Amino acid sequence: MISANSRFAVRADVRYRLIEDEAVVVRQKSNQVIVLNEVSACILDIAAKGLAVDDMLRKLADAYEVGEKTLREDTLAHLQELLDAGIIEQQPAESVAT
Amino acid sequence: MEIGARFLSNPGGSVLPGSHEPWGGDSVAIDFAGGPYLVSGLNQTQASKLRAHFAEACQNPEEIRGAASEILVYRSHRGFFRETLQRPWVLDFDLDHYPGFVRIVGNRFAGRIDLTPSLSGHLWTSDPGGKEFPCNLFENFFRALVAYRLLETGGMLVHSACVAVGNTGLLFPGRSGDGKSTLSRLALDGGYPVLSDDMNALSWSNDKAVVEKVPFAGDLGRSWCRGSSYALGGIYALRKAQATHLEPMSAPDAVALLLACSPFLNADRYRLALLMDSLYRLTRFIPTNTLSFTPDEKVWPLIRSTMPNAGETA
Numbered sequence: 452m453i454s455a456n457s458r459f460a461v462r463a464d465v466r467y468r469l470i471e472d473e474a475v476v477v478r479q480k481s482n483q484v485i486v487l488n489e490v491s492a493c494i495l496d497i498a499a500k501g502l503a504v505d506d507m508l509r510k511l512a513d514a515y516e517v518g519e520k521t522l523r524e525d526t527l528a529h530l531q532e533l534l535d536a537g538i539i540e541q542q543p544a545e546s547v548a549t
Numbered sequence: 550m551e552i553g554a555r556f557l558s559n560p561g562g563s564v565l566p567g568s569h570e571p572w573g574g575d576s577v578a579i580d581f582a583g584g585p586y587l588v589s590g591l592n593q594t595q596a597s598k599l600r601a602h603f604a605e606a607c608q609n610p611e612e613i614r615g616a617a618s619e620i621l622v623y624r625s626h627r628g629f630f631r632e633t634l635q636r637p638w639v640l641d642f643d644l645d646h647y648p649g650f651v652r653i654v655g656n657r658f659a660g661r662i663d664l665t666p667s668l669s670g671h672l673w674t675s676d677p678g679g680k681e682f683p684c685n686l687f688e689n690f691f692r693a694l695v696a697y698r699l700l701e702t703g704g705m706l707v708h709s710a711c712v713a714v715g716n717t718g719l720l721f722p723g724r725s726g727d728g729k730s731t732l733s734r735l736a737l738d739g740g741y742p743v744l745s746d747d748m749n750a751l752s753w754s755n756d757k758a759v760v761e762k763v764p765f766a767g768d769l770g771r772s773w774c775r776g777s778s779y780a781l782g783g784i785y786a787l788r789k790a791q792a793t794h795l796e797p798m799s800a801p802d803a804v805a806l807l808l809a810c811s812p813f814l815n816a817d818r819y820r821l822a823l824l825m826d827s828l829y830r831l832t833r834f835i836p837t838n839t840l841s842f843t844p845d846e847k848v849w850p851l852i853r854s855t856m857p858n859a860g861e862t863a
Binding site: 464466468470471473474475477479482484485486 | 799800801802804805806808809815816818821822825826829
């Protein structure tokens with residue numbers, strides 16, 4: 452379950468590089484290479500910095516001119532897809548306490 | 550599973566034999582992309598097998614001006630490797646990666662590729678020079694070493710077909726089943742030479758990307774000849790389709806394609822960033838397209854029509 456305080460990290464076997472606003476992602480364990488579109492690439496790059504979801508949304512609001520509700524819904528959907536694809540993982544609660 | 554568990558008699562023990570006893574005093578120099586490569590520590594039979602296998606790519610070791618990298622071949626006792634593996638031999642091995650070196654273990658061989666201070670290889674085998682030695686044993690290790698050597702120079706080894714059109718090489722990266730061999734046969738039918746339908750080397754020469762044939766086996770056989778180097782003119786992703794057409798491919802898609810087709814390196818977490826940088830550099834200089842094709846005579850005229858100087862004969 453993704454909450455406002457959820458934080459994420461790129462999985463240990465995943466490497467990515469931003470190229471022309473998109474992201475080339477390598478999942479080394481499964482020898483998969485995938486390309487993320489601009490929005491997913493941006494969300495991945497911000498999630499990789501370890502920000503909480505609410506902080507991510509503030510950053511994304513600067514980059515995309517969409518309403519707050521749409522931004523939140525779309526961001527959570529993208530994060531869930533990145534989780535499902537095995538690209539990122541949710542950090543355990545104890546490691547996100549500040 | 551531990552590296553080499555399938556290939557070693559004692560998987561929990563040492564991955565590399567401890568001894569550094571060479572098989573003999575013979576050497577072979579193999580010179581192509583990223584080379585010359587000097588292979589030492591061979592007995593006469595092993596050396597003779599390698600000379601026959603790499604044929605025209607071989608040079609007299611005394612005539613090369615310094616090797617780009619050296620491979621030392623050591624003897625290991627027969628019991629070190631499992632001897633009960635089923636044949637036929639296949640390209641099958643384990644790799645593991647470290648910041649300064651890479652280990653590779655396969656059928657009756659284990660090796661280490663040192664990446665610092667300079668690239669060199671150490672290969673242990675129990676094979677005194679049997680028929681599998683050059684292709685299924687040495688070449689498995691050698692391919693990995695060449696991949697790392699090319700990366701060192703900004704290039705890469707790519708699973709691909711490459712077709713020569715005049716002085717230009719067109720690269721068709723792809724995994725098995727993507728259509729490389731089909732496209733290569735169409736090229737041969739159209740009078741265009743095929744460098745390889747399996748693997749080619751990309752490198753840089755005077756800031757220009759070049760593609761070079763490598764003396765490794767492919768479906769169309771292995772017929773390396775000196776001077777098989779061409780200016781790289783285009784990179785094409787292959788898609789089997791009902792109709793033939795070309796469309797531009799984005800840089801991220803091209804990098805992803807080349808990454809998927811960069812053997813050995815795309816699994817190396819320590820070198821992946823460097824590989825991605827090299828691939829991106831390549832896509833900024835070379836046109837990249839997706840070729841959707843059905844295997845007929847229309848394919849090559851379409852490709853030719855997109856090339857500068859399309860009127861030149863093959």
